[in-house]
Amino acid sequence: MGLPGSGLAKGLAVTLKTMTRRAHTAHYPDVQPELPARSRGVIGLFEENCTVCMLCARECPDWCIYIDSHKETLPPAAPGGRERSRNVLDRFAIDFSLCMYCGICIEVCPFDALFWSPEFEYAETDIRDLTHERDTLRAWMWTVPEPPPPDPAAEEPKEVSAARKAADRAAAAQAAEAREHAPGPDAGAVPGSGAAPGAPDADGGGTSA
Amino acid sequence: MNAPGFLSPTGVEIVFLLTGLVTVGAALVAVTTRQLVHAALWLVVALGGIAVEYLLLTAEFVAWVQVLIYVGSVVVLLLFGLMLTRAPIGRSPDADSGNRPVALAVALASAATLVTLVVDAFRTAWIELDRPQGDTQTVGEALFRHWVLPFEALSLLLLAALVGAIVVSRRTTPDGPAGTPAPEAVAAPEARKAQDAQAQDAQDAQEAPGASDVPGAPEAEER
Amino acid sequence: MDFLDVAWRLAAVLLAFLTLPLLVGQAEHKVMAHMQGRVGPMYAGGFHGWAQLVADGVKFAQKEDVVPAAADRRIFRLAPAVALVPYLLVLVAIPVAPDGGVGQVVDAGIFFVLAVLGVGVLGQLMGGWASANKYSLLGGLRTAAQLMAYELPLLLSAASVAMAAGTLSLPGILDAWQWWWLPWQLVGAFVFFTAGIAELHRPPFDAPLAPEEIVFGPLTEYGGLRFALFLLAEYAGIVVVSALTAVLFLGGWHGPFADGLGWLWTLLKTAALSFLVIWTRVAWPRLRADQIQRFAWTVLVPLALLQIALTGVVKVVFA
The missing domain is CATH 1.20.120.1200 (NADH-ubiquinone/plastoquinone oxidoreductase chain 6, subunit NuoJ)
Known part of the structure; x- marks a missing residue:
């Protein structure tokens, strides 16, 4: 414990030192906070990706996602073929007065239609105004930042390793083929890497509403 | 005149x-x-x-x-x-x-x-x-020139009262809170009184919880 | 002394009474915030929240005037005034500058000041009792016990200065003041300042208020303007105790260019001591009620007696 009263002196010293340093206070309304890219501010909807599969609405623990849709019939792609049907989204709304920001909807979305946005300034004076419709949710998509690059030492993303494996296999097959008929024309199309995270097929795989 | x-x-x-x-x-x-x-x-x-x-x-x-x-x-x-x-x-x-x-x-x-x-x-x-008839200097001179003896007698009286207070408060110590060392008691009779008062306060609180003005539990942790 | 002169002095004292406590309050907001790594009020008034206490006052004035049903209404209403007015009276007697820079010269200035300070605590006692609340009563009890314990060292250390100067008048003490009184009366200064803080129930001696324990003690039932008056009394108390310590122990207006800038020296010393009061609030935890009593009787009183003995010895040997 040392000298009697040293604790008191230390208290004085610490507080005085803190006073001479800059305060930690964030001057929020004057200065916007710099939020990390994965901040859970609000949920944005990339509705072009949505297939109305309803997984998000079903998985939501407090049932705060409302989805309406109807089915549309498309003419057959080729003459004589079967007519194809697809789901059209009519309403997609999230009630943020119920949402508990668990992020399960974003996790379960198989088509990457839901994203976290760091945007957080959407307080309302009426609780009913906290139910935001698809246009607002779509507008929030513009505030979704680019995902940060993985850590240098991180494990490789599954998509990338799968793509690389496929590419390697294709290259090996190609090389083997090339060895078989040495001067043959190289016309073998390389199968596309199936793991590209691009836009999914809009009319495939969706469960009807 | x-x-x-x-x-x-x-x-x-x-x-x-x-x-x-x-x-x-x-x-x-x-x-x-x-x-x-x-x-x-x-x-x-x-x-x-x-x-x-x-x-x-x-x-x-x-x-x-x-x-x-x-x-x-x-x-x-x-x-x-x-x-x-x-x-x-x-x-x-x-x-x-x-x-x-x-x-x-x-x-x-x-x-x-x-x-x-x-x-x-x-x-x-x-x-x-x-x-001014009673400013500090006049009072001081009167007190310490003309009336020194009564002044000293009064201080003796107060000392006696002080000693008496200590004696009275000591008599109640054996069954009260653990007796503090004698020198401290001599130096600070009022402190003892305050302690005793607090002790009594706590006793009151235990004996008569229904009384409207008896402080409750927080007093107990003070000692 | 003509009428205009008196009126001018009283107006100056009133102005000081209305502004200095607010300044201390604002300083407490900001200093405390920065000592805790915050910035404190920033918006009221525009520049770094300088008008925060004005805004607080407006808010307090708008609040409902609530008196508990079981309370003793008259005493409950009277208490804030009893707590506040004494500090105003004390300010009248505190000398600010040499040659008549004082509201009113009081012959027995020290006695006047300490007597009136003691009356201020009576307001808290009245409030504590009249609230019909157990926490308030408990706070009132602690207030009374603390007042009785700390009045003695306060008086003894002030008496030491009076002995040194050979007068009870505050301007008289300052006239007699020499720089070497600073080390000579150092112990007395410590005792006086500490006991003064304790009489104000400022941390670390705020067991009578103890918001986390007995919900502000005597002030539990108060709200609105009456609570604001109690708060104002607390800050006025800081000003008064700091100014008194500065006058009695730190030489008041003495300093370079004392003839022209004496008032500034007094204000600076008062401000430095007020800062110390705020600082201790931030840095130190609260003492328990029994620790407060023990500290008064076993530390401060002996120290004060020691100081008186020292003063007497020096006075007899060197004068």
Whole structure:
């Protein structure tokens, strides 16, 4: 414990030192906070990706996602073929007065239609105004930042390793083929890497509403 | 010498008289009111009134000592005691002991004695108040030149009272809280008193949880 | 002394009474915030929240005037005034600058100041009792116990200065003041300042208020303007105790260019001591009620007596 009263002196010293340093206070309304890219501010909807599969609405623990849709019939792609049907989204709304920001909807979305946005300034004076419709949710998509690059030492993303494996296999097959008929024309199309995270097929795989 | 008359009062004399009336009135209310704490607060008014009288008589030093000792300490001690024991809001008829006639007789007798004494001592003496008669220097010189012996006798009396208080508080220690070392007790009798008071307070809290003004559990953790 | 002069002095004292406590309050907001790594009020008034206390006052004035049903109404209402007015009276007697820079010269200045300070605590006692609340009563009890314990060292250390100067008048003490009184009366200064803080119930001696324990003690039932008056009394108390310590122990207006800048020196010393009061609030935890009593009787009183003995010895040997 040392000298009697040293604790008191230390208290004085610490507080005085803190006073001479800059305060930690964030001057929020004057200065916007710099939020990390994965901040859970609000949920944005990339509705072009949505297939109305309803997984998000079903998985939501407090049932705060409302989805309406109807089915549309498309003419057959080729003459004589079967007519194809697809789901059209009519309403997609999230009630943020119920949402508990668990992020399960974003996790379960198989088509990457839901994203976290760091945007957080959407307080309302009426609780009913906290139910935001698809246009607002779509507008929030513009505030979704680019995902940060993985850590240098991180494990490789599954998509990338799968793509690389496929590419390697294709290259090996190609090389083997090339060895078989040495001067043959190289016309073998390389199968596309199936793991590209691009836009999914809009009319495939969706469960009807 | 032309003796000043009583029929042409100055402003100071009028204020003196009015303050005297207020003081007497407050004193009367203090002894007749049935609300204990109100009595103590009326006592503040009465004692403050006396201090004002001293001021009007240009006895500044005595006036401030009056405020310091009586208003600042004695009444606070009184209120402390009242709050510790019983200080209900509203009337407390059980606090009346029924000794009113005796008390009245004693009060009248002592008042008569004092008035006789003062009147007999000063008779028709007239003190001009155009310059301060009771400022610090005058009082100090009077106290330490002319009245040293009574002053010392008084301090002896107070010392005896102090020792008496220690003896009284020590007698209750064996069954009270663990006795503190003697030197500390000598150095700080009031601290002991405060401790004992707290202990008693806690006892009260245990014995009479229903009483309206007994502090509850928080007091217990203080010791 | 003509009428205009008196009026001018009283107006100056009133102005000081209305502004200095607010300054201390604002300083407490900001200093405390920065000592805790915050910035404190920033918006009221525009520049770094300088008008925060004005805004607080407006808010307090708008609040409902609530008196508990079981309370003793008259005393409950009277208490804030009793707590506040004494500090105003004390300010009248504190000398600020040499040669008549004082509201009113009081012959027994020290006694006047200490006597009136003691009356201020009576307001808290009244409030504590009249609230009809157990926490308030408990706070009132602690207030009374603390007052009785700390009045003695306060008086003794002030008496030491009076002995050194040979007068009870505050301007008289300052006239007699020499720089070497600073080390000579150092112990007395410590005792006086500490006991003064304790009488104000400022941390670390705020067991009578102890918001986390007994919900502000005597102030539990108060709200609105009356609570604001109690708060104002607390800050006025800081000003008064700091100014008194500066006058009695730090030489008041003494300093370079004292003839012209004496008032500034007094204000600076008062401000430095007020800062110390705020600082201790931030840095130190609260003492328990029994620790407060023990500290008064076993540390401060002996120290004060020691100081008086020292003063007497030096006075007899060197004068």
